[in-house]
Amino acid sequence: MPDIDSLIVELDKGLRSVFGVAHAVRPMPGSDLEAPDLSGEERRDAAALMRVNHCGEICAQALYQGQALASGNADLRRALAHAAREEEDHLAWTEQRIAELGGRTSLLNPLWYAGSLAIGFAAGKFGDAWNLGFLKETEKQVELHLQGHLDRLSEKDGRTRAVVAAMQRDEAGHARTAEALGAKELPLAVKSLMRATARLMTASSYWL
Numbered sequence: 001m002p003d004i005d006s007l008i009v010e011l012d013k014g015l016r017s018v019f020g021v022a023h024a025v026r027p028m029p030g031s032d033l034e035a036p037d038l039s040g041e042e043r044r045d046a047a048a049l050m051r052v053n054h055c056g057e058i059c060a061q062a063l064y065q066g067q068a069l070a071s072g073n074a075d076l077r078r079a080l081a082h083a084a085r086e087e088e089d090h091l092a093w094t095e096q097r098i099a100e101l102g103g104r105t106s107l108l109n110p111l112w113y114a115g116s117l118a119i120g121f122a123a124g125k126f127g128d129a130w131n132l133g134f135l136k137e138t139e140k141q142v143e144l145h146l147q148g149h150l151d152r153l154s155e156k157d158g159r160t161r162a163v164v165a166a167m168q169r170d171e172a173g174h175a176r177t178a179e180a181l182g183a184k185e186l187p188l189a190v191k192s193l194m195r196a197t198a199r200l201m202t203a204s205s206y207w208l
């Protein structure tokens with residue numbers, strides 16, 4: 001069982017994630033670019049896509065926390081903490097970009113946070129190799145998902161695109177880290193279930 005101190009630390013991180021006071025260590029990519037002249041529809045769509053990504057980053061925080069709490073391996077916990085730090089940048093950047101676009105974050109964030117924490121903890125209980133396998137697969141799916149956003153976002157919207165591209169690079173790095181630490185390849189059925197869950201998250205947070 002995780003000790004009470006780490007539980008309190010994770011709970012604090014969780015509350016900060018869900019209630020939107022994430023702080024980026026790295027400046028938001030693209031913040032030096034001029035604000036693009038977007039149509040109303042382009043702006044609304046970009047804000048909704050970033051709302052989806054913000055919700056995804058909330059889930060990432062919760063998954064990492066759940067996995068870290070469940071694992072007794074110090075190396076793994078360190079790797080998870082490092083990745084989670086980068087995910088916090090993502091959280092802050094998406095939040096900032098949503099505000100710039102005049103959008104809002106998802107009402108479903110607390111729900112997805114709680115679900116992801118439970119999933120992360122459960123994954124962690126299968127042991128390090130599967131825990132890492134789950135992490136690697138999550139990051140790969142996110143990387144692909146972000147490519148879909150890059151294909152869809154307006155070419156004019158350099159600011160949003162810069163954030164998404166930087167996130168995509170980080171997620172690929174997280175997948176490589178998991179691989180290097182000995183991730184197992186998940187069964188196809190598990191990968192499909194993860195994709196289905198992610199689709200539910202992306203579809204609902206686009207609108208809500």
Ligand SMILES: [Fe+2]
Nearest residue numbers: 057060087090
């Ligand atoms: Fe991320």
Ligand SMILES: [Fe+2]
Nearest residue numbers: 139170171174
């Ligand atoms: Fe990641």
